[in-house]
Amino acid sequence: MQKIVVKFPEARTVYSSLIPVGSTNADLIVEDGTHVFTLSEPQDYDPPEQKVIVAGTSAFRPMIITFTRISAVVARWFPAPLADFTTIAPRVDAMIAHLSPLALNWQIERETPEKIRAVAVLESEATSGDTWSLVILEKAGLGLHRHNAGGDYGEMVVSLAGELKDISALGHPLKLGASTVAFHGASTRHAPSADVFWLGLFHQPRGITLL
């Protein structure tokens, strides 16, 4: 048997391969071997699951497994005043103006005067392909793309404002409203779009391939 502590800012049930084994931030004694850890709902934590081989712990040296709250992920990119999008008009130009203090390098594409897509890469690591980007869609979509293999997930989508039409991991239609999160597996493909307006954050641990 081994000792672990699963850290998260609040008390949540910890699951190992969907079996509840205790609570976050408490000492947990679990069996040796492979564990796929997740937390109870809401799914506002990152990464969505952690596959860990638990071994070599002791009473005073537990294995620490850390989950981060998604809001903390968002806070990494937006200072608190900028993270409030509720009063901003649902338009690409208004949102870019709101985010101007960040001095982002926006790439703006207009399919028609009404269909606008704006993308700003926040961080990109060339070797692994790990990319964080901010996307604004106004009556537009993103091209069909595949999430490259590797990493804990293929893509994390954090919806910040508006609504995104997407597909779930099981291929079912999905609508992501503000303050929701979706994860796509590695090697999956999709082409999300917004009927009206959407602002969100993408994280692709291994990058994407446009199809």
Add this chain to the structure above:
Amino acid sequence: MTLAFSPVCSFWRTSFLGRNRASAAVLGALLFGVGCAHAPINQPLAQREPESGYRISTTLPKDGNTDDVFVILAFSGGGTRASAFSYGAMEKLAATKFRRGGQQQSLLNEVDIISSVSGGSFTAAYYGLHRGEKEFAEFPDHFLYRQVRTALALSLLNPINWWRLASPYYSRIDMAADYYDRHVFDRKTFGDLNQVGQRPFIVLNATDMSSVSRFEFTQDQFDFISSDLSSYPVARGVAASSAFPILLTPLTLKNYPGYSEQKWMQAALEDRDRNPRDYAYAQVMQSYLATEKRPYIHLLDGGLSDNVGLRGPAYALFSSKNAWSREAVRPSVGWSLKQLLNTPGKIKHLVIITVNAKTVGEQSWNLEAKPPGVLAVLSTVANGPMGNYSDETVQYVRDQLETMRQLADGPNAGEPMKFYPIELTFQSIASPTERSYLNQISTDFQIPREAVDRLRAAAAQLLDDSPVFRQLLENINGSN
């Protein structure tokens, strides 16, 4: 006795009977007995419902039973010797009172799990169905004093049973189960056991003949064969648990398709080197899902895979990867004993009492120059490995509890959970005369009345003499 018909019989009835009624009547009568007698078949599961069925997660602590004193009883095999010894331990627990919240409480009422094999399964199943003090007091007359071996032998003289036993679908174990069903368990089913809806959770263990692994009569296990345990007679679970090889035939279950691999199995199957125990367990459970390869499961005496009945509780205590663990399908919550153990303050006292009716006798062949005979060798082959494995299992549980105790230490450690591993064995009996007497009681479903009474008394005395048991009483009386 419920009789069912095989597909061959059904075919014969529909295609032949209609054409030639006169000769069909005679032939039919013969076939009815010879080819068509069929033991009750376990039914398919219409729909898996994790919130219902006979499961530990639906067997709740009620009526004074709480999780803070969590008691597990494990009953060994050994025929009526084991049944009586385990009954004696339960009588003692019933008579042992402690105070909680100003009220007197029986320690028997605190029992949460009873896991049993073979002879011990009679006591466990009977208590599961008859929890009232008065009802349970009738167990000796209902079973312990009963001449079961003679009754089963006489059943063999009944011509109706000759016809039944001529069928390939009805064998000696079914005849024994039928007897237990009528005379001991009043035709109760696991659905009746589930109706009780409270602890203790009764786990009757048999052995899967293919994998020589533990197979328990719980819905948690029956999920893996997509079968509904609720309509199945308790007597058949007990019969499978006590189907001693050769003397009794294996008991057969139908394995239905429909269940799918669980997430925990996938994780365990990656751990052949890191956790061989969980790996082996997951492999066995996975084998039930291959229904095209294993449409039938044949069960033997539970003692062949664990003759002290401790393995099931041990797996649930020390690993989250077992059949009792229920996966959480969001947004509902799952369940596992691990979660219970890892919740600070939930279980304060974990008590594991193993009632082991194993005998250790002087062997006469040690005094003779000639080699022991075939029966002596067969007895050694059958019982020796079981005994060794039982000792290892008891030690394994003690070691794991000690590891848990050590790991619980640390900078965040609160009030530590207290562990009370207790094993009742004849070897611990102080009186050499009594020890010798009990060690000579054979493994049989018919032992003298005096033997039954002395076994009951011995179990009670052993608990009284156990320093760990005395410590438990001191602690729970002091903390309530």
